Amino acid sequence: MRALLILLISLIPVTAPAQTLVEVDVELVLAVDVSRSMNEEELEIQRQGYAEALTSPQVIAAIRNGLIGTIAVTYVEWAGSGMQNVIVPWTIIAGPEDAARVANTISWQITGGMRRTSISGALDAGRALIEGNQIHGLRRVIDVSGDGPNNMGPEVTAARDRALAEGIIINGIPLMTEDPFSTRWGIPDLDVYYTRCVIGGPGAFVIPVTDWRDFAEAVRRKLVLEISGLEPRIIPAQLRQEPPYDCLVGEKLWERNRQIWMEP
Numbered sequence: 001m002r003a004l005l006i007l008l009i010s011l012i013p014v015t016a017p018a019q020t021l022v023e024v025d026v027e028l029v030l031a032v033d034v035s036r037s038m039n040e041e042e043l044e045i046q047r048q049g050y051a052e053a054l055t056s057p058q059v060i061a062a063i064r065n066g067l068i069g070t071i072a073v074t075y076v077e078w079a080g081s082g083m084q085n086v087i088v089p090w091t092i093i094a095g096p097e098d099a100a101r102v103a104n105t106i107s108w109q110i111t112g113g114m115r116r117t118s119i120s121g122a123l124d125a126g127r128a129l130i131e132g133n134q135i136h137g138l139r140r141v142i143d144v145s146g147d148g149p150n151n152m153g154p155e156v157t158a159a160r161d162r163a164l165a166e167g168i169i170i171n172g173i174p175l176m177t178e179d180p181f182s183t184r185w186g187i188p189d190l191d192v193y194y195t196r197c198v199i200g201g202p203g204a205f206v207i208p209v210t211d212w213r214d215f216a217e218a219v220r221r222k223l224v225l226e227i228s229g230l231e232p233r234i235i236p237a238q239l240r241q242e243p244p245y246d247c248l249v250g251e252k253l254w255e256r257n258r259q260i261w262m263e264p
Contacts, residue, residue, distance in 0.1 A: 025227065026137050026226060027133070028141050030075045031076050037117070042212065049215040059099070062224045081116070081154075124159050130142070143226060145219075163200070171205055176190050187250070
């Protein structure tokens with residue numbers, strides 16, 4: 001009888017315990033452009049701007065006022081296709097101490113510019129980071145900043161649509177400052193490009209930056225909107241009507257110029 005009981009017990013399937021998901025208000029991928037069109041000073045402004053914004057009282061208050069009171073953040077630097085570097089892996093932020101640790105890691109990171117601009121690669125990498133973590137966010141957001149249109153990798157609209165199909169919201173900070181690289185490789189209506197070709201999902205928005213002195217404030221404002229789930233009230237007048245827009249403008253610009261200028 002005992003032998004029969006042991007045999008029956010041995011036949012009962014054994015399943016591994018399910019891994020517990022961490023619940024947060026927002027899963028937030030901060031995808032930051034470090035292509036060679038960004039000089040060392042601009043890279044430093046970006047790092048310090050994100051560090052300053054994450055530790056600001058407004059952002060900490062937005063986190064604490066959430067339904068759960070925590071967010072999950074990963075900070076990723078990107079350039080060309082396949083060039084994405086996770087600087088801060090998924091980290092839970094519940095208060096100023098957590099935010100300070102993330103900000104410190106960002107501030108001390110020294111990264112040289114990498115070649116090309118693949119917004120599509122950044123979006124696909126961000127989507128994979130969200131899908132592969134053990135975190136459940138009430139909202140899932142990829143926050144992408146960059147100073148030019150996609151010129152490498154898959155079409156940006158296809159990458160956008162793959163993220164949207166997974167319920168991920170994409171917001172953007174188009175960097176519209178002027179320098180020799182932006183004159184050669186950028187486009188004057190980068191904010192419209194981001195709006196028409198990059199962002200998407202409920203409440204998606206862009207906050208353009210035209211002066212590097214405004215960068216930290218733009219990031220702070222964007223983080224508060226993303227964490228709080230609020231929508232910006234201002235819609236630029238040129239975006240109220242939507243004429244056809246060429247989302248392959250960056251690829252065409254690259255093909256036209258690559259034989260003339262040094263690769264960015």
